[in-house]
Amino acid sequence: MDREATVSPEQTAADGELRKRLRGMLESGLETEVEPRAYDHDAVQSVVARLQALAPDDYEGKLRIAGFTLTPWRGEDEIEQACETCMYYVVHRRFCELPELMLPVEPEWSCRLWRI
Amino acid sequence: MANVLWLQGGACSGNTMSFLNAEEPSACDLVTDFGMNILWHPSLGMELGDNLQQMLRDCVSGKIKLDIFVFEGTVVNAPNGTGEWNRFAGRPMKEWVRELADAADFVVAIGDCATWGGIPATAPNPTDSQGLQFLKRDHGGYLGKDFRAKSGLPVINIPGCPAHPDWVTQILVAVATGRAGDLSLDEFQRPKTFFQSFTQTGCTRNMHFAYKVSATEFGQRKGCLFYDLGCRGPMTHSPCNRILWNRVSSKTRAGMPCLGCTEPEFPFFDLAPGTVFKTQTMMGIPKDLPEGVNKKGYIKLTGAAKAAAPAWAEQDIFVV
Ligand code: SF4
Ligand code: SF4
Ligand code: SF4
Numbered sequence: 001m002d003r004e005a006t007v008s009p010e011q012t013a014a015d016g017e018l019r020k021r022l023r024g025m026l027e028s029g030l031e032t033e034v035e036p037r038a039y040d041h042d043a044v045q046s047v048v049a050r051l052q053a054l055a056p057d058d059y060e061g062k063l064r065i066a067g068f069t070l071t072p073w074r075g076e077d078e079i080e081q082a083c084e085t086c087m088y089y090v091v092h093r094r095f096c097e098l099p100e101l102m103l104p105v106e107p108e109w110s111c112r113l114w115r116i
Numbered sequence: 117m118a119n120v121l122w123l124q125g126g127a128c129s130g131n132t133m134s135f136l137n138a139e140e141p142s143a144c145d146l147v148t149d150f151g152m153n154i155l156w157h158p159s160l161g162m163e164l165g166d167n168l169q170q171m172l173r174d175c176v177s178g179k180i181k182l183d184i185f186v187f188e189g190t191v192v193n194a195p196n197g198t199g200e201w202n203r204f205a206g207r208p209m210k211e212w213v214r215e216l217a218d219a220a221d222f223v224v225a226i227g228d229c230a231t232w233g234g235i236p237a238t239a240p241n242p243t244d245s246q247g248l249q250f251l252k253r254d255h256g257g258y259l260g261k262d263f264r265a266k267s268g269l270p271v272i273n274i275p276g277c278p279a280h281p282d283w284v285t286q287i288l289v290a291v292a293t294g295r296a297g298d299l300s301l302d303e304f305q306r307p308k309t310f311f312q313s314f315t316q317t318g319c320t321r322n323m324h325f326a327y328k329v330s331a332t333e334f335g336q337r338k339g340c341l342f343y344d345l346g347c348r349g350p351m352t353h354s355p356c357n358r359i360l361w362n363r364v365s366s367k368t369r370a371g372m373p374c375l376g377c378t379e380p381e382f383p384f385f386d387l388a389p390g391t392v393f394k395t396q397t398m399m400g401i402p403k404d405l406p407e408g409v410n411k412k413g414y415i416k417l418t419g420a421a422k423a424a425a426p427a428w429a430e431q432d433i434f435v436v
Binding site: 075 | 343
């Protein structure tokens with residue numbers, strides 16, 4: 001059994017394509033709602049509710065509402081928030097498993113739903 | 117022969133149900149093999165009406181020796197401290213509780229309601245409920261913090277919502293067979309033999325806890341329930357993954373977060389919407405960290421653990 005493969009080669013290729021597309025959108029200046037951060041339960045719920053209303057392939061909407069950035073976000077107490085340390089990040093697949101996002105990401109990306 | 121009397125205050129009978137499901141020993145084995153004489157129990161008692169009242173009075177007076185007084189449910193004080201909302205055998209239950217507790221060699225509180233008030237005592241506590249010797253974390257409860265049964269022991273608290281049958285039967289057997297002196301109790305008067313370790317001790321998801329792989333749905337076999345679904349396993353004292361439920365499983369093994377039902381604060385956050393099955397965070401960091409771990413340590417550990425996580429930790433390793 002191949003213990004390294006967490007997903008099929010086809011899935012890895014599809015993830016790669018989509019990751020490239022998402023990066024492209026962010027690099028070309030897509031404005032995302034980086035702040036206010038979703039720091040308490042109500043804030044998280046309201047962001048999540050907005051994400052739930054999106055079509056699964058509305059990638060631009062997901063990036064915008066979740067407040068994606070291409071670099072880690074640094075909080076007031078100097079805690080760095082990056083996908084790499086987030087609970088929803090699947091390390092080997094480089095994938096965000098937050099049910100409302102389910103997106104290929106990069107370890108240094110970040111969003112306002114980060115939780116450790 | 118040890119005489120056991122079991123009464124029920126403000127409760128749902130869950131602990132009675134749990135007790136009646138006991139195996140090895142079963143409730144019957146307690147009588148036939150361990151010399152217990154069940155004087156009365158809400159589901160097993162034979163006496164009714166005047167006969168029951170007389171028997172209770174005889175226990176209070178000492179005519180019938182009361183070895184173990186078991187109480188399930190809260191002590192109801194409403195309305196206005198009278199306890200009239202919970203009458204039993206001709207008077208408020210709370211009056212029986214006081215007199216029987218004073219007459220008994222050992223007093224055992226079964227379940228969260230009897231130990232610390234549990235769900236009935238959750239704010240706004242309309243029945244003005246108390247546990248026998250605690251109200252949530254506050255020592256005192258109905259009997260007062262200095263209460264001692266005739267044996268010299270305070271109330272022996274066996275919490276849980278409900279308590280596991282084995283926790284109940286093993287403590288009753290220990291007391292009835294003269295081994296109460298071997299019991300050591302923690303600060304909340306829980307027998308340490310059951311309540312020193314954590315729910316997490318023996319949980320099948322510990323590898324996922326270690327590598328910070330999160331479960332995002334109930335029943336998911338992969339992942340730990342701490343990070344997203346509010347599991348209180350790392351800060352709850354219970355043997356739920358050492359002494360399995362129905363001898364086969366536990367909440368966390370089945371993919372359901374531990375709700376911390378053996379701790380005085382249960383139900384946590386007064387059951388406010390969105391709190392029970394969601395890890396409460398402040399700025400993305402869990403408000404309640406595993407016992408003994410501080411915020412800085414937690415962040416460092418998580419970063420390192422995620423970086424070191426092997427690929428298999430992300431797979432469903434429970435393949436049929
Ligand atoms: S939820 Fe976490 S893993 Fe997902 S995009 Fe946001 S920071 Fe990254
Ligand atoms: S599921 Fe709960 S008890 Fe099990 S390892 Fe995770 S946090 Fe601990
Ligand atoms: S797993 Fe937690 S909530 Fe469930 S019975 Fe055990 S201590 Fe109580």
